[in-house]
Amino acid sequence: MGYALVLKYAYTKKKRWFSLIRVGIFGYGNLGRGVELSIKQNPDMTLVAVFTRRDPSTVKILTEGVGVYHVDSVLDFKDKIDVMVLCGGSATDLPVQTPFLAEHFNVVDSFDTHAKIPNHFENVDPVSKKAGKVAIISVGWDPGMFSLNRLMASCILVDGKDYTFWGKGVSQGHSDAIRRINGVIDAKQYTIPVEEALESVRAGENPELTTRQKHTRLCYVVAEDDADLNRIENEIKTMPNYFSDYDTTVNFISLEELKREHSGIPHGGVVIRSGKTGKDLENTHIIEYKLKLDSNPEFTASVIVAYARAAYRMNQEGACGCKTVFDIAPAYLSPKDGAELRKSFL
């Protein structure tokens, strides 16, 4: 087989050899590239192969000496990859790919259609159990780290209320929706939390917030020269599901300005739980988890790679079946052993 020699062992500062975790990337878009970059930051992991539906000769990756293969050849790598990271989309890719690959590999995916997660779990769990592999689904920051914080905060503050705000950040779905409007060349949409709503939640006021009161939407749109800007603005602002329930601002700009000022993919958000304790519930507590991300796909990828380590390590200990972030003891995310973690992080 023509693929690069994989160094399966590395030598640590503590002067012992350890086995590298051999990772495969299945799907090479923004997320796949993020996973590739993250693997470079983790010295206990090594990239073995990238799989693509495109012609492999047209796909250039960042890691020297690592091969790109067509997805059809993935099963040739059954014994050469410890964890396969799935980087496809949630709409049509992952519902098929995750159950298929979970039969042969430990896998991690970032399936993010919240309402369909229970169904996805049911499709993946029996397959991975039968194969004796670990499949961790819906990893990232939401679902993922935000879910974890919602769960843990609700277990600690039993009498309380949860809030999730997203942004400031780019919503790909909303940007795409604008691009589909007649006369629009390109567009970027930012979701922005409403500062007054955030402050009220942080003050423990437990407000009831409508959709409109939580987020605003800010759009930068490049229109064709002869387009009717009023019509486009109106079509955006009245678009059901995407914009009609929000206060939306539309700015028309040039393609040059869009490329110069809005080419990044920042995102972030905050999960807050406000809860009460005490004899008469007289004490208020606020738990807040906040992310501010320059690159949404690179951060998501970094979370996924940490959970890829967990998938491998848990499988080494005999675990199998479908898991989510709720089922993973945090120690599995780290390359350090228990004694080191207790000493440095507790």
Place this chain on the structure above:
Amino acid sequence: MGYALVLKYAYTKKKRWFSLIRVGIFGYGNLGRGVELSIKQNPDMTLVAVFTRRDPSTVKILTEGVGVYHVDSVLDFKDKIDVMVLCGGSATDLPVQTPFLAEHFNVVDSFDTHAKIPNHFENVDPVSKKAGKVAIISVGWDPGMFSLNRLMASCILVDGKDYTFWGKGVSQGHSDAIRRINGVIDAKQYTIPVEEALESVRAGENPELTTRQKHTRLCYVVAEDDADLNRIENEIKTMPNYFSDYDTTVNFISLEELKREHSGIPHGGVVIRSGKTGKDLENTHIIEYKLKLDSNPEFTASVIVAYARAAYRMNQEGACGCKTVFDIAPAYLSPKDGAELRKSFL
């Protein structure tokens, strides 16, 4: 035995009977009272007994029908308590009590002398393993939730830097230190993070911060009528370890004002990791976990009670030995099952 009848089963909204988790409280100060209050907020748990070193007839608790017993009778409860929550101090109580009780019960403690945690673990682990019980040590918010966030953030953002700030909140240790000064009747000390330092960290500037640059100390002191206030202020500000490395403000107030304005035990703080990803590490990400707590002991107790549930559930599945928050999959903290969690929290 004279203790109250314990209803071991409860009837849920879903019309099924389930077994209540029977909890004992060992030590009844602020933390013990917080645990008692938290158990009331968790319908799957029931308080069985409170143990004290004092004369039990002098200890009045908040839960009707539950007995208070002398610590010497604790082993009579071996088969009547599913988890024992240890509410003693880290200096002299827990180093003895946790290994002793871990031989007979699943236990949770809040041992918080960071440097001695590895040693405490080594003392508890063999005992609890031999007994087939689960012992979770060092639970609370720091160590505890802050530790968890330090660990997870460092696994996600491998190239980065950690910051922990405490406050605004009351430090019992610093308040006690002031009270020991000649001429001081009472005192309260607040630890306050320096806003400029926080902002610099949040901006991803990765500053190197000295002790003085991170926190200030604010003291409210009640002095004897004829005391030399200048001397007291000077003794506070120059006290090694406690104050000499900080910018400290000393306010002399009346006992009435201290009781009226400073009787609470608020605390909180923030753990921030600032890290970089990308081909040239060009993207910065900030993960922030923040607590704002009206009552430090009641919040700590709420964390402990969630982990008491985990101790019981993990032991039911056959786990034993000493654990920390790093070793507990978050799902164990919840009374809900996996399918419910995936549906409601992911």
